[in-house]
Amino acid sequence: MNSRENLVKMIGVLDLQGGVIEHLNHLKSLGVNGRQVKKPQDIVGLSGLIIPGGESTCISKLINIFGLRKAITEEFNSGMKIWGTCAGAILLAKNIAGEAPHLALMDIEIKRNGFGSQLDSFGLHAIIKPISPRPIPLTFIRAPKITRVGTDVNILLRIDDYIAVAETPGALATVFHPELTANLSFHRYFLKKCGREIVQ
Amino acid sequence: MSSNRYELNVQLAQMLKGGVIMDVTNAKQAKIAEEAGAVAVMALERVPADIRKDGGVARMSDPAMIMEIKKSVTIPVMAKARIGHFVEAQILEALKIDYIDESEVLTPADEECHIDKSKFSIPFVCGARNLGEALRRISEGAAMIRTKGEAGTGNIVEAVRHIRAINREIRVLAGLPVEEITSFAKANGLPYELALKVKELGRLPVVNFAAGGIATPADAALMMQFGCDGIFVGSGIFKSTNPEARARAIVKAAAYFNDPAKILEASTAIGDAMPGLEISEIPKVQLLAGRGW
Numbered sequence: 001m002n003s004r005e006n007l008v009k010m011i012g013v014l015d016l017q018g019g020v021i022e023h024l025n026h027l028k029s030l031g032v033n034g035r036q037v038k039k040p041q042d043i044v045g046l047s048g049l050i051i052p053g054g055e056s057t058c059i060s061k062l063i064n065i066f067g068l069r070k071a072i073t074e075e076f077n078s079g080m081k082i083w084g085t086c087a088g089a090i091l092l093a094k095n096i097a098g099e100a101p102h103l104a105l106m107d108i109e110i111k112r113n114g115f116g117s118q119l120d121s122f123g124l125h126a127i128i129k130p131i132s133p134r135p136i137p138l139t140f141i142r143a144p145k146i147t148r149v150g151t152d153v154n155i156l157l158r159i160d161d162y163i164a165v166a167e168t169p170g171a172l173a174t175v176f177h178p179e180l181t182a183n184l185s186f187h188r189y190f191l192k193k194c195g196r197e198i199v200q
Numbered sequence: 201m202s203s204n205r206y207e208l209n210v211q212l213a214q215m216l217k218g219g220v221i222m223d224v225t226n227a228k229q230a231k232i233a234e235e236a237g238a239v240a241v242m243a244l245e246r247v248p249a250d251i252r253k254d255g256g257v258a259r260m261s262d263p264a265m266i267m268e269i270k271k272s273v274t275i276p277v278m279a280k281a282r283i284g285h286f287v288e289a290q291i292l293e294a295l296k297i298d299y300i301d302e303s304e305v306l307t308p309a310d311e312e313c314h315i316d317k318s319k320f321s322i323p324f325v326c327g328a329r330n331l332g333e334a335l336r337r338i339s340e341g342a343a344m345i346r347t348k349g350e351a352g353t354g355n356i357v358e359a360v361r362h363i364r365a366i367n368r369e370i371r372v373l374a375g376l377p378v379e380e381i382t383s384f385a386k387a388n389g390l391p392y393e394l395a396l397k398v399k400e401l402g403r404l405p406v407v408n409f410a411a412g413g414i415a416t417p418a419d420a421a422l423m424m425q426f427g428c429d430g431i432f433v434g435s436g437i438f439k440s441t442n443p444e445a446r447a448r449a450i451v452k453a454a455a456y457f458n459d460p461a462k463i464l465e466a467s468t469a470i471g472d473a474m475p476g477l478e479i480s481e482i483p484k485v486q487l488l489a490g491r492g493w
Contacts, residue, residue: 015218016455017217017218017239017455018216018218018219019214019215019217020217020218021217022214038455038456038459053215054216054217054218054219054239055215055216055219055238055240055275055276057237057274058219058237058238058239058275058451061236061237061451062237062451062452065452066456066462086215112274113274116296117276117296117297118208118209118212118276118322118323119293119296119321119322121208121212122208123204123207123208139211141208141211141212141215142212142215142276142298177211177215180211180214
């Protein structure tokens with residue numbers, strides 16, 4: 001039996017750079033002890049992996065330096081779910097405007113820094129039906145824009161000229177930061193995707 | 201500045217955690233920093249070691265030079281304004297860079313007042329030698345704190361002194377009963393509401409980076425093990441013999457600060473560090489950390 005099908009579905013947060021503790025705290029609020037992932041062996045057997053916000057170029061370099069790319073790709077291909085927030089979404093994209101892709105696990109096209117400088121960062125509320133029936137606060141910090149998705153990719157939220165949330169059976173990409181608000185809906189949703197139903 | 205804008209600015213700093221911010225003086229250096237995995241660059245005309253050497257008045261950098269750097273990278277760009285020089289800050293905000301460092305490395309413009317940062321939409325980072333200084337800057341609107349260290353020396357001793365002081369004062373404060381906080385706040389120059397916040401959180405309410413004198417991967421890991429959230433490297437990279445290798449190595453050491461085998465790997469075969477300065481041999485008037493209050 002694959003370790004992923006064991007009773008305890010372990011969730012990891014890639015701990016190289018960025019908003020790691022914020023994701024771990026959200027998981028903890030839902031009763032889940034997340035695993036800090038720094039080495040290839042930390043990835044083995046995970047049901048889900050969260051790639052946090054941060055600087056995508058930095059996280060990508062560290063993924064390569066420490067040999068995590070192969071482990072992430074292999075586990076993803078054998079059923080581990082993956083969720084990228086902001087920089088994490090950039091790492092998942094198969095196409096990035098003006099630069100080579102990083103992990104390339106999701107058929108989406110993304111534009112880094114889609115809104116401009118820090119002065120253009122913003123927050124808003126939106127209802128995203130599959131995630132929650134109530135409006136969710138969304139925080140965009142030097143956020144990217146998803147500009148196009150492949151035919152097998154579901155669009156969960158579209159705003160103006162861009163896509164903010166996209167999903168495939170194996171992956172979830174959000175261009176904003178659900179880990180920076182008190183709202184737990186996205187984390188609950190991702191846990192469900194990984195086979196952990198949180199009732200609270 | 202709306203409270204929501206301040207929150208967004210604090211949150212941008214959160215996204216820099218675990219990363220290295222590098223001083224760069226032109227587009228080519230900025231590309232090297234970005235390639236090495238820097239989370240942001242600090243655009244300035246001269247690194248602190250040169251400011252120290254040249255003497256004279258150090259001011260905000262030429263906006264054209266900052267713009268050229270901004271155009272060359274996609275990571276956040278920071279730039280320095282003189283302490284108290286709110287018009288330099290207004291210019292940097294109009295330039296739409298990502299973060300302003302109100303910095304003691306430049307010659308202070310005001311010996312009484314720091315910039316009222318709450319009036320700005322753009323985020324500020326400020327230096328601190330102790331908890332009082334950190335909280336006074338936050339009360340003025342700083343969204344991020346860094347140790348002052350002694351910039352441009354390649355000597356970590358002052359940064360260590362500052363982070364130890366901040367950590368010690370937070371520990372003391374966290375252990376105090378509420379009725380003793382008023383006198384502790386008064387004695388140490390802490391804004392009272394922020395003192396209560398620190399007691400509740402057990403840490404500063406914003407991200408705290410290490411800065412001033414970091415020259416090696418081991419220096420970076422040392423400051424991270426003291427609990428700093430990330431690293432500024434000023435002169436340490438482009439005053440070393442192999443900037444590319446050293447930049448990569450410091451990024452690596454900051455990410456794996458708790459793993460001696462990885463720090464060893466990062467410290468090997470990266471050329472010579474910048475030449476260092478003994479603090480006691482620097483004339484008192486040339487010390488930078490005492491600027492600001």
